[in-house]
Every structure is written in structure tokens, then in C-alpha cells.
Amino acid sequence: MTNKVTLIATAAMGLEAIVGKEVRALGYEDVQVENGRVVFKAEPSAIPRANLWLRTADRVKLLVGKFKAYSFDELFEKTKELPWEQFITEEGEFPVVGKSVKSKLYSVPDCQSIVKKAIVERLKKKYGIASWLKETGAFYRVEIALHKDEALLTIDTSGSGLHKRGYRVGQGEAPLKETLAAALVQTTNWHPDHPFVDPLCGSGTIAIEAALIGQNIAPGFNRSFASEEWSFIQQTDWDQAFQEAEDLANYDQPLNITGSDLNPELINIAKQNAIEAGLGELVTWKQMQMTDFKPKQDNGYLVSNPPYGERMGDREEVEQLYRDLGSIMRDYPSWSVYILTSYEKFEELYGKKATKKRKLFNGFIKTDYYQYFGKHVKK
Known part of the structure; x- marks a missing residue:
């Protein structure tokens, strides 16, 4: 061959x-x-x-x-x-x-x-x-x-799609794919030394993917692949790939990652998912409403996939949520904020034009990824 x-x-x-x-x-x-x-x-x-x-x-x-x-x-x-x-x-x-x-x-x-x-x-x-x-x-x-x-x-060669990391024991009603969550984190220039928060974390996918990235843990480490059975790939290639993943993981890297949500059921699911991902207590999970979010350190990163207000009944609530988020973050200019939403007038409600915008699809929903760079970030 x-x-x-x-x-x-x-x-x-x-x-x-x-x-x-x-x-x-x-x-x-x-x-x-x-x-x-x-x-x-x-x-x-x-x-x-x-x-x-x-x-x-x-x-x-x-x-x-x-x-x-x-x-x-x-x-x-x-x-x-x-x-x-x-x-x-x-x-x-x-x-x-x-x-x-x-x-x-x-x-x-x-x-x-x-x-x-x-x-x-x-x-x-x-x-x-x-x-x-x-x-x-x-x-x-x-x-x-x-x-x-x-x-x-x-x-x-994969078998199940690569978004199936093997850690999701439960999810909310509109879960974010793990692959997209990882992309949202990778698009930022967050470094594991900085605080990272998702104040509307749902079942915790963004925070978990950030922790995996922060400790350089291979996302496929917890699962199997169709091609593991194929004879034209040497078993030693698989052994070496898993060994490399183990060697490159930085389990000692301290992380300051928090996921919070108003729904206690989702916080429990997020905790279970994090444990299943092998992260144990690495991520801090809090049941609280977003308006109570008050950063205690500078130069942090807020990355979130909030509700979009797609259903008419949710529209007003979601608009208020965006307004609240904008007014909270105005007091923390050193923080970078990254928000994925399909709501086209997001900037208007948030009260500020994004530094950058990126078009992405969340499933079949056309969304924008609004990126606000904190004052410490080089544009």
C-alpha cells in the first residue's frame, strides 16, 4: 500500500x-x-x-x-x-x-x-x-x-461524530455541539492563566471544552473510533497516539473556570458531565442568576451561548438579558466578552458595537459570534 x-x-x-x-x-x-x-x-x-x-x-x-x-x-x-x-x-x-x-x-x-x-x-x-x-x-x-x-x-474513520466526546451524561433542551463550543473558545485568545466564565452555562459544554483546552487534554481521549479495528493501521500507531495524548496533557495546569446557571438541574448535569470528562472539581459550578455576576479579577474572558429568543414568548426576557449583560460588563473594561446568538440586534441591546463579528452556524441556525476585546487585548 x-x-x-x-x-x-x-x-x-x-x-x-x-x-x-x-x-x-x-x-x-x-x-x-x-x-x-x-x-x-x-x-x-x-x-x-x-x-x-x-x-x-x-x-x-x-x-x-x-x-x-x-x-x-x-x-x-x-x-x-x-x-x-x-x-x-x-x-x-x-x-x-x-x-x-x-x-x-x-x-x-x-x-x-x-x-x-x-x-x-x-x-x-x-x-x-x-x-x-x-x-x-x-x-x-x-x-x-x-x-x-x-x-x-x-x-x-471516526464512527460516531467527533462531537461525541463521551462525557455528556445529560443535556439541556438546546445543547451546543462540543465541536462548536471548542471553536468558540479557540477563537478567543484566552490563556489558562486568565479567569474564564460562562454565566449562562446550561449543561456546561463551553466551560468543559475550555478546561480540556486549558490542560491540553485530547478531546477524543475518552472514546473509541471505527478505525481502531482496521488492519491497515498498525496497532502501534494507535498505542503511540494515545501515549502522545497522555504525555502532552498538562494535568497540573491550574484553571480558574466557572460555569453558572439559574437552573439547579442544569448545574447538576454540568457537574456530572465534568466528572465524566475526567475534570473532577476543576471547574467551579454555581447556581445563580446572571445579574449577580460580579468579576473579582481583571483580564478575564466571558464566553457564552445565551438563549436567542427564537420563541416569541421568550423574546422580551432575552432582550432584557442582553441589556443586563451589557450594563454589567461596562464596569469591567479589562474583560473580553464573546457571545454567540442569532438575535440580529444584539449590539443595540448590549449597548456597544463588537470589536469583531464572525458568522457561524449553530446546527441549522445562522448566528453571529460577537467578540468584544478587553482593554488588555491587542487587537
Whole structure:
């Protein structure tokens, strides 16, 4: 098998540059940032490392091939030409999922079954099997994605999406994805020496992700991945990746991170999630209302995903919340404030124009990330 593979780290809209930065930070140089994904070439040992360390990517996929396909025959023949046996073992189980956008081949079920047939034929020939394939071995989820008649064939290396860190034992009614929460923290220039607060913390995701970042704990350390079963990745690569994660974690780094919320039930959930993440008592959780928030130190960071007031009945309450937050933080000019909301007149209610704004999607909700730099921050 060739030395290098092409990997695709998929990303939510607006997070691609952050994912690209993370991939480069892992030491990979051949990196292209595209819409919804970051493509890079690396040794197979990058699969364990990328899955363990990428905080803001959705998944890591292995690219098997891409080509133009205008007919089902073309899709079949070109799929069959790809070196599937380099990745999928004789007993491998490989369901095929698909999607098609702006392409002649728009029937996804047909595309899926054609790709499946083509891979089966290729593997039977390569492994010298006359009957059917058993599919009782390791799991390889193949995806056929057609976009403007270009077929992209990948195998998912992650299994569950990378936002599933393995620590969420409970959540509120509109939980923030862990990957987006990590991106909100990484967009700030917070350093673990500074105080960090989320005064509307819900089930605690932002504060927990900040603690993981603060102690340089790999986000995938607490879970397993589909590709751990794949024979073309050496077991030593997995062992080394987990060992590297253990060696680089800075468990002695003191942190000053607080999450507070008015709802005592959510504070209990946040505590449980933090314990499950291996953070124990590292994060301080408080049941209190936001208007009681009074920073005791300078140069802190407030990062939050408050309610958006999407439901009509909540609108007035949420508007008052934004006003209150603005009037509280006016007294603490050294603090940096970062707020994610879909409420378009946020700056008006907060009483100040943001230093910077970034468009992000929270699920399917279009939001802005309002960034107010504290006086100590270099713009």
C-alpha cells in the first residue's frame, strides 16, 4: 500500500479555517481548506492522531477516490477501479451511504447499491472469493457523495461524530455541539492563566471544552473510533497516539473556570458531565442568576451561548438579558466578552458595537459570534 493517504476532516460552515489550523498544528503540511472540509495528505498514523486531537472537526474521512460520473455505468466501472482491498479486509462489513447535489445521478438509493456492487466485485476478485462476502469483520462506512457530477468516495474513520466526546451524561433542551463550543473558545485568545466564565452555562459544554483546552487534554481521549479495528493501521500507531495524548496533557495546569446557571438541574448535569470528562472539581459550578455576576479579577474572558429568543414568548426576557449583560460588563473594561446568538440586534441591546463579528452556524441556525476585546487585548 502507498505510504500516504488523503484524509478529509469535515467541518461545520464557518469553522473550516479553525479546523485547518488544528490540522497544521498536528504537524501536517499538505493542507487545503475548502467549503465544509479540510483535505490533507499524511501517513496512515495520522488517522489515530487526527481523531484524537481535532476539537472542531465533525469527522475524519479517508478518501478512496474521486471522479466525474454522468451515468450509472460510469459510476460502477470507476468505483470498481479503485483499490478498495488496500483498506477493506476480506471479512470487512461495509454499508454504503450517499448523497447527491446538483448531479445527473440524483437517485441516492441507486447510487448506493451500484457503489456497493462495484466494491463487492472488486473485493471478490482480489480475494479470490466465488460466493458472497461474509461481512462479519471490522466496520467500514463507505460514502458516495455526488456534487455537480463529481463522485467522492470515502470511508469514515471516526464512527460516531467527533462531537461525541463521551462525557455528556445529560443535556439541556438546546445543547451546543462540543465541536462548536471548542471553536468558540479557540477563537478567543484566552490563556489558562486568565479567569474564564460562562454565566449562562446550561449543561456546561463551553466551560468543559475550555478546561480540556486549558490542560491540553485530547478531546477524543475518552472514546473509541471505527478505525481502531482496521488492519491497515498498525496497532502501534494507535498505542503511540494515545501515549502522545497522555504525555502532552498538562494535568497540573491550574484553571480558574466557572460555569453558572439559574437552573439547579442544569448545574447538576454540568457537574456530572465534568466528572465524566475526567475534570473532577476543576471547574467551579454555581447556581445563580446572571445579574449577580460580579468579576473579582481583571483580564478575564466571558464566553457564552445565551438563549436567542427564537420563541416569541421568550423574546422580551432575552432582550432584557442582553441589556443586563451589557450594563454589567461596562464596569469591567479589562474583560473580553464573546457571545454567540442569532438575535440580529444584539449590539443595540448590549449597548456597544463588537470589536469583531464572525458568522457561524449553530446546527441549522445562522448566528453571529460577537467578540468584544478587553482593554488588555491587542487587537
